[in-house]
Amino acid sequence: MMFDFAIIGAGPAGNMAAWQLAKQGYKTIVFEEHNSIGFPVRCAGLVSEHVIKMHDEGILNEIKGAIAVFPDGKEIVIGGDRTHAFVIDRHIFDSSLAEKAMAEGAEYILGKKVKKIIAREFFEIEGIKARRLIGADGPKSLVARQFKMGEIAFFNAIQGYGKYEMDEEFVKIFLSNEIAPGFFAWIVPADKARIGLATLNKNVRKYFNAFLKKLGASTNEITAGLIPFGLRKFARKRIALVGDAAGQTKATSGGGLYAGMKASVILAENAEDFLEYESSYMGSVGKELRKCILMRKILNRMGDKGLNSIAVIVEENIDLINKYGDIDYPSIVVKEIAKRHPFKTLAAIAKAFI
Ligand SMILES: Cc1cc2nc3c(=O)[nH]c(=O)nc-3n(C[C@H](O)[C@H](O)[C@H](O)COP(=O)(O)OP(=O)(O)OC[C@H]3O[C@@H](n4cnc5c(N)ncnc54)[C@H](O)[C@@H]3O)c2cc1C
Numbered sequence: 001m002m003f004d005f006a007i008i009g010a011g012p013a014g015n016m017a018a019w020q021l022a023k024q025g026y027k028t029i030v031f032e033e034h035n036s037i038g039f040p041v042r043c044a045g046l047v048s049e050h051v052i053k054m055h056d057e058g059i060l061n062e063i064k065g066a067i068a069v070f071p072d073g074k075e076i077v078i079g080g081d082r083t084h085a086f087v088i089d090r091h092i093f094d095s096s097l098a099e100k101a102m103a104e105g106a107e108y109i110l111g112k113k114v115k116k117i118i119a120r121e122f123f124e125i126e127g128i129k130a131r132r133l134i135g136a137d138g139p140k141s142l143v144a145r146q147f148k149m150g151e152i153a154f155f156n157a158i159q160g161y162g163k164y165e166m167d168e169e170f171v172k173i174f175l176s177n178e179i180a181p182g183f184f185a186w187i188v189p190a191d192k193a194r195i196g197l198a199t200l201n202k203n204v205r206k207y208f209n210a211f212l213k214k215l216g217a218s219t220n221e222i223t224a225g226l227i228p229f230g231l232r233k234f235a236r237k238r239i240a241l242v243g244d245a246a247g248q249t250k251a252t253s254g255g256g257l258y259a260g261m262k263a264s265v266i267l268a269e270n271a272e273d274f275l276e277y278e279s280s281y282m283g284s285v286g287k288e289l290r291k292c293i294l295m296r297k298i299l300n301r302m303g304d305k306g307l308n309s310i311a312v313i314v315e316e317n318i319d320l321i322n323k324y325g326d327i328d329y330p331s332i333v334v335k336e337i338a339k340r341h342p343f344k345t346l347a348a349i350a351k352a353f354i
Contacts, residue, residue: 013243014136159196160219
């Protein structure tokens, strides 16, 4: 039997693609290396309403705002007015999405790590044939490597579950190159607090231990993972990448669920034309991802002194942040602040490069 699409990886991006394609009547098969979908969890599970509108299973908590802790210790409360984000259980979220795909006729092969894909006029994986191939196989994507779809950089991330006394409606983020060089640390409240950090430094465990010590917290079920920093070329005529495999994560926050799942929706809308999928995505969500990469580069050149000066800008513009803040489109609020303070913004950017 010839499938229309073979998808490698049953994470949120792969399951979303399978669901959307199967719904249109395409014969779709998904290969997943683990026996169970949604394990192991390498994610804080913090998502926006945009994600919940696509798939709303596994919600554990509603988040009204964030407390940002700057390098000099200043704490600023952002939001608080309404629900800005949700915390999800990734196991429930991912597996229920796969169930939607199965209900539309998508087939799943679990417990099968794909090691090689034979490419002829069709693709052959473990004796199964498909007309087209979709790599939804995460940051270390076999599909991207085998078909040489480009190299990207990564943040090293680590997270555990623990107890931490905090307001259940606010996430806490720690912006400091001493705590998490090149990124930030987080505490996301849910049934169990998700405590983690990401950094450009390879020695992520050392920073994590120091962070836990600073908090006076301990965690279990610790997992480490990679967060893409950069976008790959993600479409060829018969091969496409979605999600982390393509590098579709926000370099500002590391969030990848929205960008990856939206990619799968756009891919399914262009199921017969992968090149159109790429150009349509890059004309929409991809544009924002590029802005996030630029913002991350600027932030990382600023150092802790620069981050402390951002705290002042945040305080002065809290009204704009609360009005325009959107975790999936952070450039919107930056643009509004730049409109209000064009010279200050330019000076801050220029400082980062001088
Ligand atoms: C510590 C951490 C915290 C994060 N927190 C958040 C957050 O709060 N919010 C957010 O939006 N994002 C977060 N992210 C990012 C988010 O987890 C990813 O963007 C998201 O999981 C990407 O989904 P995906 O489907 O592309 O890939 P994945 O979720 O990685 O799924 C890929 C799947 O492919 C399978 N696979 C891989 N290779 C093969 C193979 N050869 N054969 C068969 N199967 C294979 C894997 O087993 C896996 O199931 C976080 C990431 C990390 C590391």
